Amino acid sequence: MSLVKTKDGTSFLVPFILITSLFFLWGFAHSILDVLNKHFQDSLSVNKTESALVQAVVYAGYFLMAIPAGKIISRYGYRVGVITGLILYAIGALLFIPGAQILNFSFFLLCLFIIGCGLTCLETAANPYVTVLGDPASAERRINLSQSLNGLGWICGPLVGGMLLFNESGEDSQSAIAIPYAAIGVVVLIVAFVFSRVKLPEVIETEDETSATATTKSSIWQHKNFVFGLLCIFLYCAAQTGLNSFFINYTTETTTISAQTASLLLGFVCMGLFMFGRLGGSWIMSKMRSELLLGICAVGAAITMPIVIFASGTLGIGALFVCYFCESIMFPTIFALAIKGLGAYTKQGSSYLIMGIVGGGVAPLLMGYIADTTGNMQPAFSIPMICYIIIAIFGFWLLKSKKVAK
Numbered sequence: 001m002s003l004v005k006t007k008d009g010t011s012f013l014v015p016f017i018l019i020t021s022l023f024f025l026w027g028f029a030h031s032i033l034d035v036l037n038k039h040f041q042d043s044l045s046v047n048k049t050e051s052a053l054v055q056a057v058v059y060a061g062y063f064l065m066a067i068p069a070g071k072i073i074s075r076y077g078y079r080v081g082v083i084t085g086l087i088l089y090a091i092g093a094l095l096f097i098p099g100a101q102i103l104n105f106s107f108f109l110l111c112l113f114i115i116g117c118g119l120t121c122l123e124t125a126a127n128p129y130v131t132v133l134g135d136p137a138s139a140e141r142r143i144n145l146s147q148s149l150n151g152l153g154w155i156c157g158p159l160v161g162g163m164l165l166f167n168e169s170g171e172d173s174q175s176a177i178a179i180p181y182a183a184i185g186v187v188v189l190i191v192a193f194v195f196s197r198v199k200l201p202e203v204i205e206t207e208d209e210t211s212a213t214a215t216t217k218s219s220i221w222q223h224k225n226f227v228f229g230l231l232c233i234f235l236y237c238a239a240q241t242g243l244n245s246f247f248i249n250y251t252t253e254t255t256t257i258s259a260q261t262a263s264l265l266l267g268f269v270c271m272g273l274f275m276f277g278r279l280g281g282s283w284i285m286s287k288m289r290s291e292l293l294l295g296i297c298a299v300g301a302a303i304t305m306p307i308v309i310f311a312s313g314t315l316g317i318g319a320l321f322v323c324y325f326c327e328s329i330m331f332p333t334i335f336a337l338a339i340k341g342l343g344a345y346t347k348q349g350s351s352y353l354i355m356g357i358v359g360g361g362v363a364p365l366l367m368g369y370i371a372d373t374t375g376n377m378q379p380a381f382s383i384p385m386i387c388y389i390i391i392a393i394f395g396f397w398l399l400k401s402k403k404v405a406k
Contacts, residue, residue, distance in 0.1 A: 003142055004134045012133035015200050019133075020146040022082065022126050025188060026119045027153020028160075029089065031271065032180060033058060033112070034244040035161030035263050037364075039177070042259075044105050048249065048371050052364035055241050057109045059361030061116020062123075062354060069124040070351025078125045079200045085121025086192035088114055093185030100178035111181075120354055128350040129200075131336050139340065140290040143332040144282040151275025151328070155267050162263025220345040220352075225398060229338025230352055232394045234359035236330045239301075239384035239391075241360035242367045243327075247320060250377050254312040265317070270324040277328025285333075294333045295395030298388050300326035305385035309378050316378075323384075330391060337398060363387075 004016045033054050041051045073081035092114030099107050130146045131139040164176040221227060247270065251262040277297075284293055300322070307319035335353055342349045367380035374380075 003138055003145065007135055012201070016130065016133045016142075016146075018195070018198060018200070019082075019126050019129055020149050021191070022122055023146050023148075023150035024153040024156075025086075025089070025184070025191070026122055027150035028157045028184060029093075029115055029119055029153075030058075030241075031154040031157025031244065031267070032161040033157075034247065034266060035158055036108075036177075037245050038248045038259055038263075039161070040105060040108070044103070046105060048246070048368035049365060050105075050368075052245060052368040053109055054112060055245055055364045056361035057113040058116035058119070059237070059241070059358045061113050061118075062120045062360075063358035065117040065120035066124060066351045066355035066357075069121040069354070070347055072121065073125050073350075074347050077200070077202050078129050079195060079198075081121050081125035082200075083192055083195050085118045085123075085125065086188050086195065088118030088121065090118070090185045090188040090192065092116075092118060093181040093188065096178045096181035096185075100176075120357075123357070124350055124354045127332075127335055127354070128339060128346055131339065132346070136340070140333055140336040141282045141285045143336050144278050144285065144329055147332040148275055148278040148282065151271060151278050154274055155271040158263045158267030158271065162260050162267065220342065220349055223342060223345070223349075225340065226338050226342060226345075226349055226352075228394050228397065229334050230356050232334045232391050233331070233338065233353050233356035235387035235390055236327070236334060236359070237357045238359035238363035239387035240327060240331070242363035242380070242384050243320065243323065245364040246367055246371070246377060246380065249371070250308070250320070250381075251317055253377050254316055255314070269321055273321055273325040274328045277325045278332070281329035281333070289399060290333050290337065291395050291398040293329060293395075294337070295392050295399060297326045297329055298392035298395055301330075302385055302388035302392060305381050305388070308381045309385075312378065327388075334391070334394070 004012045006012075037051045037054050040046050040054060041048065069081060069085070072084055092111045095111040095114065096108070099111055126146075127143065130143045134142055160180045164179055244266070247266050248259055248262040251257050251265065252259055257265070281293065281297075304319040304323040304326070308316050308323075311319065338353055339346055339349045363383050367383050370380040370383075371377045
């Protein structure tokens with residue numbers, strides 16, 4: 001497979017497959033949050049702003065754990081970073097078992113914070129590792145391909161959560177909250193054991209593998225593509241999480257669709273389009289510059305938001321479907337373009353970029369506040385629209401300035 005071969009013919013197929021399997025795990029963890037958001041509103045009587053704390057605490061884990069995770073990876077390597085993340089993920093997930101008996105919102109938030117810390121380690125290790133497992137020229141294609149499995153996780157989360165939490169018996173759904181987390185906790189422990197027995201090659205990001213300008217910079221902050229990319233990671237995660245958090249609310253409030261059916265739409269249609277977009281994006285990038293594709297997709301996503309805000313019903317939901325397809329390639333593409341050319345700063349840059357994921361904890365709070373104060377979910381989608389516009393500017397700026405070589 002040429003996508004995971006270096007110029008000298010070295011193949012990284014096995015480590016690529018192993019690392020790519022991790023992308024499913026954090027996709028599932030994130031997507032089931034969107035079902036929990038609505039579930040806690042109904043079962044624990046919290047408002048939209050309070051329920052947004054479900055996402056906020058997970059992304060707070062990203063913000064607080066990103067730099068420690070980077071230091072762990074820099075000192076002990078990618079494999080230790082992965083194992084650390086898996087263990088934290090498993091602990092947080094298994095704590096949902098006593099949580100289902102306690103039924104305390106604050107305890108659930110603590111569990112989710114621990115999971116967020118684990119996901120931080122996984123993403124800090126896996127995202128940059130995938131980009132260096134082969135020719136640097138195909139880094140964006142490689143990470144989009146890996147992120148496609150992440151899309152599969154995003155499909156499964158709402159499906160599993162919706163079936164268990166939005167059934168007809170409220171009492172059953174209370175105890176059922178532990179089932180998906182107990183199962184995933186066991187799976188994660190098994191995966192951690194596998195990684196403890198497998199040796200991953202440490203790939204050194206040298207000047208020859210990245211950019212001749214990498215060693216001429218005395219600070220990571222002198223790389224303009226990284227600084228702008230960091231902002232865009234923050235904004236993308238804000239937009240994506242805001243969309244995911246309130247898709248079910250938007251659907252149930254503007255149509256007669258039930259919460260369970262809305263969760264199925266989120267899983268099958270939205271996340272199906274999301275996954276398909278990443279697979280297609282990886283192929284398109286072999287024909288088109290990734291910067292151009294990013295700009296086009298961001299413009300497309302921005303155009304859908306006024307429809308969501310001012311229309312409703314089938315038209316508004318259709319616009320959301322299109323937005324999910326357009327935003328699919330954004331995170332992996334922004335990430336790859338932001339760290340391209342960093343050389344020895346790659347692991348440090350990855351830590352900061354993962355820290356930028358905290359944007360996902362900000363937008364739901366803002367959107368929940370707008371919805372609660374206006375009594376209408378629709379105006380809140382102006383927040384993602386602003387994010388997509390700035391991301392589009394990033395893509396076209398890179399294309400015009402040629403700061404990142406193809």
